[in-house]
Amino acid sequence: MISTARYWFYIALIVLVYIIGMFVTLFENDSAQFAVMAMRMVQENDFLNLFKGTEEYLDKPHMHYWLAALSxxxxxxxxxxxxxxxxxSTLLGAYSCYGLGKLLYNKDVGRLSSLIFMTAQTMVLANIDVRTDAVLTGFTIFSIWQLATYIEKNTLKSIALGAFGAGIAFSTKGQIALVVIGISILCHLAYTRKWGQLLSWKVLVAIFVFALTIAPMLYAYYHQFDLHPEKVIRGKDNRSGIFFIFWEQSFERMSGEGIGKNSSDFFFFFHTFLWVFLPWTVLALIGYWTKVKAFWETKFAYRPNMDFLTVGGISILFLLISFAQFKLPHYMNILMPLYAILSAAFLYVLHQQQKLKLAKIILGIQYFILGLVVVFIFLVSFYVFKLEDWYSYLFLVMALALVTYFVLKKEPVHAKIVTVAIYSSLLLNGLMNAHFYPKLLEYQGGSTMAQKVKAENIPVDKIYKINERYTWALDFYDQDPVDIVSVPDLKNMKDVWVYATDKELEHLQKKGIDWNNQITVDQFRITRLQIKFLNPNTRKEKLNKMHLVHLD
Structure with missing residues (x-):
């Protein structure tokens, strides 16, 4: 459907957008928090214990933090x-999408799958606002690909690599990895009727490889929690880290027990999907419906040119996570590879069967999405956060000219769908990573204050705070977590700095504490955008202040 040269050109542009995002300031809360947790490991040379600030951390397992610490x-x-x-890990996920798409269908579907996966909005966002999901998603789809390869080709290498991928994914976020891998592979086994592959001695090798892969994580949990039953975690003592990761973790998220509830809306992921898979959402929805209809009409009889791994896995897993009482948009990331392969396969069918009428409707929708992206780009560039330098305008004009050239270039309608969708993603996320996020993060108080600290040569070990409020961005960019001090103790300290909010400064004044120098920066919760903040005329109404004051 697309030439090799065009395919690698797209890959290069997508990777360029990812690389631009690498150098953006870390987002609070999760990205900066996880970065600080990994930083503590390196600074204290302690890779067995997980801490969130000063608290013992029993939630997500170690692999993400170990990989960050290694980096x-x-x-x-x-x-x-x-x-x-x-x-x-995302690049591994893209390669795995290619491999699985090629295994289930052909090389063209594999290529399209990797492109769709890498340009889905939530995956681009996952590589700038990095949490555990990027590693989880990459190794989960890698495991599914390798295990499916074992089912089809009966190779020892594939089942061993699949078990290794499952072990890394499990060590990154726990049971959800095994649920996604297990359900997807069971769907494939059920449809292909190749249950005999489970009776091979090679399965024992896979179990051994999986156990070996998760052993470091289990030992770390055993060392931190099982050996210390006196530790109280979320109000409970006698907590076993091993029991937690094998049993309690996912049930806590499903029920909301321990970590709390944030959404009982069963349809949360349904409306969330509408934006997380942009610009491919409509293609995925039509493709999913077409696949379900085809399986129903054939009464699930096996057809070599169809796969149940994607549509079956998506259906069961989507329903399962919708019952969870704690939901966040990025929880869907682990399903993005399956959606990518399903969408690519559907687009290939449109191409093969020459369904031009439906293809033109989808292309029209893609043009509409591209139009919205262009409007958004002009709105951001000339109103929300105005471009300031001449070269910024030059890059914008060049990007728009490149997109216009390829969009207007004549090519078959099915290839045009891919072209328009990919350039929609590149245009949007290129601007977001190069301009929008850097300007937005100027209003993240902690990271902005860290720049002031460096510019003023303030000793980071003399900065304190007077409550338990987390200060992840300041902690990371100072490379020294801010210590907590009580107000009575603060009265006896000299030549120190206090990082505080407006209310905390008022409290210090009431306690008779004065200061001789004050640095103030704007503060806004940048992951919770509001219209009034985005509007330059009303932005000040939504801003808070963070202060760093010097006590003589």
Whole structure:
């Protein structure tokens, strides 16, 4: 459907957008928090214990933090170094989408799958606002690909690699990895009727490889929690880390027990999907419906040119996660590879069967999405955060000219769908990574204050705070977590700095504490955007202030 040269040109542009995002300031809360947790490992040379600030951390397992810490060891403690494991895992995920698409269908579907996966909005976002999901998603689809290859080709190498991928994914976020891998592979086995592959001695090898892969994580949990029943975690003592990761973790998220509830809306992921898979959402929805209809009409009889791994896995898993009482948009990331392969296969069928009428409707929708992207770009560039330098305008004009050239260039309608969708993603996320996020993060108080600290040569070990409020961005960019001090103790301290909110400064004044120097920066919760903040005329109404004051 697309030439080899065009395919690699797209890959190069997508990777360029990812690389631009590598150097953006870390987002609070999760990205900066996880970066600090990994930083503590390196600074204290302690890779067994997980801490969130001063608290013992029993939630997500160790692999994400270990990989980030390894990157710090190699490249130093930088925001871009923190993002490297996530980006490499996403590239592994893209290659795995290619491999699985090729295995289930053909090379063209494999190529389209990798492009769709890498340009889905939530995956681009996952590589700038890096959490555990980038590593989880990459190794989960890698495992599914290798295990499906074992089912089809009966190779020892494939089942061993599949078990290794499952072990890394499990060590990154726990049971959800095994649920996604297991359900997807069971759907494939059920449709192909190749249950005999489970009776091979090679399955024992896979179990051994999986056990070996997760052993470091289990030992770390055993060392931190099982050996210390006196530790109280979320109000409970006698917590076993091993029991938690094998049993309690996912049930806590499903029920909301321990971590709390944030959404009982069963349809949360239904409307979330509408934006997380942009610009491919409509293609995926039509493709999913077409696949379900085809299986129903054939009464699930096996057809070599169809796969149940994607549509079956998506259906069961989507229903399952919708019952969870704690939901966030990025929880869907682990399903993006399956959606990518399903969408690519559907687009290939449109091409093969020459369904031009439906293809033209989809192309019209893609043009509409591209139009919205262009409107958004002009709105951001000339109103929300105005471009300031002449070269910024030059890059914008060049990008728009490139997109216009390829969009207007004549090519078959099915290839045009791919062209328009990919350039929609590149145009949007190129602007977001190069301009929108850097300007937005100027209003993240912690990272902005860290720049002031560096410029003023303020000793980071003399900065304190007077409550338990997390200060992840300041902690990371100062490379020294801010210590907590009580107000009575603060009265007896000299030549120190206090990082505080407006209310905390008022409290210090009431307690008779004065200061002789004050640095103030704007503060806004940048992951919760509001219209009034985006409007330059009303932005000040939504801003808070963070202060750094010097006590003589």
């Amino acid at each position: 710090y060891k190699i490249f130093g403690i930088h925001d871009w170094a923190y993002r490297i494991p996530g980006i490499l």
